[in-house]
Amino acid sequence: MTMDGILQGIRSAVAEAREKVPLVPSVTNTVTINFVANAQLAVGGSAAMVYLPDEGRSMAEVGAAMYINMGTILPIYEETLPETARVLHEQGKPWVLDPVGIGIGSLRERILCSFMQYKPAIIRCNASEAIALANLWRLESGREKDGVRGVDATDSVLEARRAAVALARWTGGAVAVSGERDLITDGRTTAFSTGGSALMPKITGTGCSLGGVAAVYAAVASPFLAAMTASAIYNLAGQRAEEKAKGPGSFQVQFLDELYLATPEDVAGNPLELEEEIG
Amino acid sequence: MTMDGILQGIRSAVAEAREKVPLVPSVTNTVTINFVANAQLAVGGSAAMVYLPDEGRSMAEVGAAMYINMGTILPIYEETLPETARVLHEQGKPWVLDPVGIGIGSLRERILCSFMQYKPAIIRCNASEAIALANLWRLESGREKDGVRGVDATDSVLEARRAAVALARWTGGAVAVSGERDLITDGRTTAFSTGGSALMPKITGTGCSLGGVAAVYAAVASPFLAAMTASAIYNLAGQRAEEKAKGPGSFQVQFLDELYLATPEDVAGNPLELEEEIG
Amino acid sequence: MTMDGILQGIRSAVAEAREKVPLVPSVTNTVTINFVANAQLAVGGSAAMVYLPDEGRSMAEVGAAMYINMGTILPIYEETLPETARVLHEQGKPWVLDPVGIGIGSLRERILCSFMQYKPAIIRCNASEAIALANLWRLESGREKDGVRGVDATDSVLEARRAAVALARWTGGAVAVSGERDLITDGRTTAFSTGGSALMPKITGTGCSLGGVAAVYAAVASPFLAAMTASAIYNLAGQRAEEKAKGPGSFQVQFLDELYLATPEDVAGNPLELEEEIG
Numbered sequence: 001m002t003m004d005g006i007l008q009g010i011r012s013a014v015a016e017a018r019e020k021v022p023l024v025p026s027v028t029n030t031v032t033i034n035f036v037a038n039a040q041l042a043v044g045g046s047a048a049m050v051y052l053p054d055e056g057r058s059m060a061e062v063g064a065a066m067y068i069n070m071g072t073i074l075p076i077y078e079e080t081l082p083e084t085a086r087v088l089h090e091q092g093k094p095w096v097l098d099p100v101g102i103g104i105g106s107l108r109e110r111i112l113c114s115f116m117q118y119k120p121a122i123i124r125c126n127a128s129e130a131i132a133l134a135n136l137w138r139l140e141s142g143r144e145k146d147g148v149r150g151v152d153a154t155d156s157v158l159e160a161r162r163a164a165v166a167l168a169r170w171t172g173g174a175v176a177v178s179g180e181r182d183l184i185t186d187g188r189t190t191a192f193s194t195g196g197s198a199l200m201p202k203i204t205g206t207g208c209s210l211g212g213v214a215a216v217y218a219a220v221a222s223p224f225l226a227a228m229t230a231s232a233i234y235n236l237a238g239q240r241a242e243e244k245a246k247g248p249g250s251f252q253v254q255f256l257d258e259l260y261l262a263t264p265e266d267v268a269g270n271p272l273e274l275e276e277e278i279g
Numbered sequence: 280m281t282m283d284g285i286l287q288g289i290r291s292a293v294a295e296a297r298e299k300v301p302l303v304p305s306v307t308n309t310v311t312i313n314f315v316a317n318a319q320l321a322v323g324g325s326a327a328m329v330y331l332p333d334e335g336r337s338m339a340e341v342g343a344a345m346y347i348n349m350g351t352i353l354p355i356y357e358e359t360l361p362e363t364a365r366v367l368h369e370q371g372k373p374w375v376l377d378p379v380g381i382g383i384g385s386l387r388e389r390i391l392c393s394f395m396q397y398k399p400a401i402i403r404c405n406a407s408e409a410i411a412l413a414n415l416w417r418l419e420s421g422r423e424k425d426g427v428r429g430v431d432a433t434d435s436v437l438e439a440r441r442a443a444v445a446l447a448r449w450t451g452g453a454v455a456v457s458g459e460r461d462l463i464t465d466g467r468t469t470a471f472s473t474g475g476s477a478l479m480p481k482i483t484g485t486g487c488s489l490g491g492v493a494a495v496y497a498a499v500a501s502p503f504l505a506a507m508t509a510s511a512i513y514n515l516a517g518q519r520a521e522e523k524a525k526g527p528g529s530f531q532v533q534f535l536d537e538l539y540l541a542t543p544e545d546v547a548g549n550p551l552e553l554e555e556e557i558g
Numbered sequence: 559m560t561m562d563g564i565l566q567g568i569r570s571a572v573a574e575a576r577e578k579v580p581l582v583p584s585v586t587n588t589v590t591i592n593f594v595a596n597a598q599l600a601v602g603g604s605a606a607m608v609y610l611p612d613e614g615r616s617m618a619e620v621g622a623a624m625y626i627n628m629g630t631i632l633p634i635y636e637e638t639l640p641e642t643a644r645v646l647h648e649q650g651k652p653w654v655l656d657p658v659g660i661g662i663g664s665l666r667e668r669i670l671c672s673f674m675q676y677k678p679a680i681i682r683c684n685a686s687e688a689i690a691l692a693n694l695w696r697l698e699s700g701r702e703k704d705g706v707r708g709v710d711a712t713d714s715v716l717e718a719r720r721a722a723v724a725l726a727r728w729t730g731g732a733v734a735v736s737g738e739r740d741l742i743t744d745g746r747t748t749a750f751s752t753g754g755s756a757l758m759p760k761i762t763g764t765g766c767s768l769g770g771v772a773a774v775y776a777a778v779a780s781p782f783l784a785a786m787t788a789s790a791i792y793n794l795a796g797q798r799a800e801e802k803a804k805g806p807g808s809f810q811v812q813f814l815d816e817l818y819l820a821t822p823e824d825v826a827g828n829p830l831e832l833e834e835e836i837g
Contacts, residue, residue: 030309030588031595031607037310037483042527047483048380049310049351055384062383072607075634076354101606104620105613202818204595204605247815248600257526260481309588316589316762321806326762327659328589328630334663341662355633536805539760 001189003274006228011264013221013229018044022219025050025059026212027080029071029100032205035252036067039209042259043233045216051076056084060093064219067212068120069098073108081111085118094121094173094218094226098211102132112136121173121223124211124230127160130177134163139170157183161190165277173223176214178207182231185277186224192273193228195235197242199251206255210234213259232270233262280468282553285507290543292500292508297323301498304329304338305491306359308350308379311484314531315346318488321538322512324495330355335363339372343498344400346491348377352387360390364397373400373452373497373505377490381411391415400452400502403490403509406439409456413442418449436462440469444556452502455493457486461510464556465503471552472507474514476521478530485534489513492538511549512541559747561832564786569822571779571787576602580777583608583617584770585638587629587658590763593810594625597767600817601791603774609634614642618651622777625770626678627656631666639669643676652679652731652776652784656769660690670694679731679781682769682788685718688735692721697728715741719748723835731781734772736765740789743835744782750831751786753793755800757809764813768792771817790828791820 001009025048028036037047050059051074060066066088068081088095097120099112116137125133134141142162143155157179164175168187177183182193200206210230217226237258245251280288304327307315316326329338330353339345345367347360367374376399378391395416404412413420421441422434436458443454447466456462461472479485489509496505516537524530559567583606586594595605608617609632618624624646626639646653655678657670674695683691692699700720701713715737722733726745735741740751758764768788775784795816803809 029607031591031605033310034313034483034592038527038531041481041483047310049308050380050383051351051353052384052386055352055380055387058383072609073613074353074609074632101608101613104608104616105610107610108613202599204592204599245815247818248596249811249814249818252596252814253528253532253811256528256531257524260526260528312589313592313762317806317810320760320762326589328587329659329662330630330632331663331665334631334659334666337662353632532807532811535807535810536803539805539807 006225006272007268009221009225010229010232010268013217013225014233014262014264014267016220017216020220021046022064022216023048023062024065024067024215024219025063026067026069027051027056027084028067028069028208028212031071032208035205036209036212038256039259040212040216042256043213043216051080053079053083056080057087060084060087060091063093065093065215066095067215068095069100069208069211070102070108070112071100071208077111078107082114085115089118094223096120096122096124096211096215096218098124098208099129099133100208102129102136109136119171119173121171121218122214122227123167123171123175124207124214126178126207127155127157130160130163130167130175131155134166137170139166141166157181165190174227176227176231178210182235184224184227184231188277190275190277191228193231193235194271196238197251199242199245199248200238202248203252206234228272229267232272233259233267236262236266236270285504286547288500288504289508289511289547292496292504293512293543293546295499296495299499300325301343301495302327302341303344303346303494303498304342305346305348306330306335306363307346307348307487307491310350311487314484315488315491317535318538319491319495321535322492322495330359332358332362335359336366339363339366339370342372344372344494345374346494347374348379348487348490349381349387349391350379350487356390357386361393364394368397373502375399375401375403375490375494375497377403377487378408378412379487381408381415388415398450398452400450400497401493401506402446402450402454403486403493405457405486406434406436409439409442409446409454410434413445416449418442418445420445436460444469453506455506455510457489461514463503463506463510467556469554469556470507472510472514473550475517476530478521478524478527479517481527482531485513507551508546511551512538512546515541515545515549564783565826567779567783568787568790568826571775571783572791572822572825574778575774578778579604580622580774581606581620582623582625582773582777583621584625584627585609585614585642586625586627586766586770589629590766593763594767594770596814597817598770598774600814601771601774609638611637611641614638615645618642618645618649621651623651623773624653625773626653627658627766627769628660628666628670629658629766635669636665640672643673647676652781654678654680654682654769654773654776656682656766657687657691658766660687660694667694677729677731679729679776680772680785681725681729681733682765682772684736684765685713685715688718688721688725688733689713692724695728697724699724715739723748732785734785734789736768740793742782742785742789746835748833748835749786751789751793752829754796755809757800757803757806758796760806761810764792786830787825790830791817791825794820794824794828
């Protein structure tokens with residue numbers, strides 16, 4: 001894919017999400033569920049959140065794409081999540097996985113293991129989560145498994161590059177690793193997206209809602225393009241919001257406004273670099 | 280009821296909610312639960328949210344009115360919701376139902392069926408949900424049952440008029456159908472409330488929180504007056520918020536401010552039209 | 559402890575929370591979970607929320623302190639909460655309890671009873687909840703047990719003083735009773751913190767998030783100092799936010815900004831009075 005083709009693809013993804021208003025349901029955590037829904041609406045999607053097994057299945061059938069975030073998991077997720085992912089996979093629907101919290105709890109681990117066969121179109125995570133997921137799936141991460149400290153990354157994005165490439169090659173989709181410089185890869189080409197704001201980690205849910213927004217774009221573009229578009233609009237909106245914000249409260253308000261106001265040209269104009277993966 | 284009587288009733292409802300600070304508990308979805316509580320507080324109510332069966336019963340006993348929203352239902356709701364509605368009905372307490380998500384999932388359908396006998400004082404919904412609920416309760420909707428697309432209405436408010444009238448005649452309460460022009464009916468008189476903003480569907484929870492606010496007014500006014508008051512203050516606050524907002528983030532902040540600042544005169548002055556239902 | 563020692567301790571707590579970024583997980587209600595996390599981040603902490611028994615245990619082991627709020631409890635909490643509190647107690651980790659909703663429901667009561675032996679470092683509550691918890695634990699509250707009205711206090715802070723002192727003497731930690739004038743006691747010295755805003759009770763979650771912030775400070779200071787620091791920064795941020803807010807929507811945004819912007823000197827400069835408890 002050439003840079004020109006990618007930029008044209010990003011423009012199209014931003015525009016089409018607004019025109020088509022795709023329904024993109026989620027099973028996501030209660031901490032940031034409101035922010036996820038509002039971010040999805042701001043970029044043009046339609047949101048719906050569920051918890052029960054038959055409702056996950058039903059949403060997988062009617063949705064254009066879906067978002068599964070492992071934050072605050074509930075006992076019923078043992079049935080809901082593998083079943084929902086199975087239907088998505090069978091129907092060839094793109095879905096986005098955020099493996100937040102990998103490493104705490106046994107149900108979480110069992111569910112994440114089951115996802116390996118249902119190949120999420122996009123895995124959205126931080127560096128430590130990418131390494132931990134690659135290790136859980138016994139892929140080549142380049143790093144021994146180590147502990148995860150809550151929801152924060154203790155590894156750098158570049159340390160997770162090998163894990164991200166391995167995950168993308170397994171799923172045949174894309175992996176987006178958030179950091180100061182976001183890494184997005186389809187296993188062959190790796191893109192770096194910059195921008196954002198130091199205030200982004202000072203509010204909860206920028207990562208979660210980025211996953212939800214990537215799912216909206218996955219309804220109208222390929223996984224790799226969708227993940228690059230989502231990272232680009234987040235980096236752009238974060239940078240613009242920071243200019244007008246005085247702290248994390250006003251930053252979040254401004255950030256949703258900027259997601260809503262960003263044009264296809266704006267998003268395609270956010271800095272992006274490409275590198276080819278060898279081997 | 281004359282227009283003068285209605286406008287006086289609206290003024291009184293807005294003022295009394297602020298004076299009496301009625302406790303109006305909810306069982307509501309996790310997506311917009313914070314917005315529901317904040318909207319209820321902004322118009323003068325006191326909020327409390329629960330999930331467990333004996334806590335639903337307890338809230339039905341101590342609350343002045345109650346709000347049940349079917350968004351993100353949990354397994355325990357199989358016990359909690361019918362039991363809570365039963366106590367509300369037995370004690371003659373007004374309660375507001377938002378049948379969001381009708382059509383996805385079997386537990387959701389069983390619970391909604393059980394509500395028929397416990398007659399909610401107000402049903403707050405969109406056009407497609409009004410038609411689907413009338414069909415589920417085997418009332419005369421004027422339309423065959425059809426699919427529901429997530430949480431969005433695919434029918435217009437006027438297409439749901441017959442269903443809304445049938446529902447209101449069954450419950451003896453009111454039905455409020457949200458749309459560009461809100462329809463509120465008690466089965467004999469139908470009111471149309473206008474205003475609002477194109478940004479309202481770009482944030483999640485304007486419908487849910489409208490139901491929670493209608494429950495606050497139902498604690499101090501008749502179901503029909505309460506539903507008209509809630510629609511009026513929402514249309515007013517939406518219009519005023521839009522003038523100051525730059526996008527959905529600032530719109531939501533401004534909207535809560537406007538709910539809080541609206542006077543009884545302001546709310547009664549929002550455009551309202553009445554039509555009599557025949558037959 | 560002298561007033562000078564306390565003010566120095568408050569300065570240190572504010573500064574150290576920002577330097578160390580302690581991980582302070584929570585099990586907390588779905589109504590205000592987002593606000594709790596954002597308030598914890600704004601004062602420098604790192605947040606993580608869970609529901610499941612083994613995840614509560616895991617968080618108790620890796621967290622520097624923890625927050626347990628009894629708002630919207632779920633069936634699984636029967637296992638999660640006593641087990642999490644047990645691990646916290648065994649490991650000598652400070653944890654903050656918010657007994658919101660005490661008096662409604664039997665599971666809630668059983669869990670609160672089990673907490674007596676696991677001695678929370680800080681109990682954060684309103685006046686009615688302090689009295690009800692002291693009665694539940696059969697401590698000397700100075701008041702007969704009476705009903706609790708949803709989440710609102712019907713008693714004044716001074717009426718709860720005896721209960722607060724009794725609770726603090728039992729736990730060996732601190733008790734913070736929120737009101738117009740906040741009371742914080744370790745059972746020997748009682749501090750009164752003033753400021754805040756009449757808009758604070760008009761948004762949901764100022765109490766809950768105060769508990770979450772107290773847990774962040776408990777990771778870097780003694781329970782009594784942590785509770786005083788949390789009350790002081792809340793009273794300061796509330797007062798500052800009110801000056802710029804037009805209603806509850808803009809107040810909440812501004813409040814998070816002010817939490818983020820407050821310096822150690824600012825917080826130590828918020829009005830504080832000390833009284834010795836006799837007997």
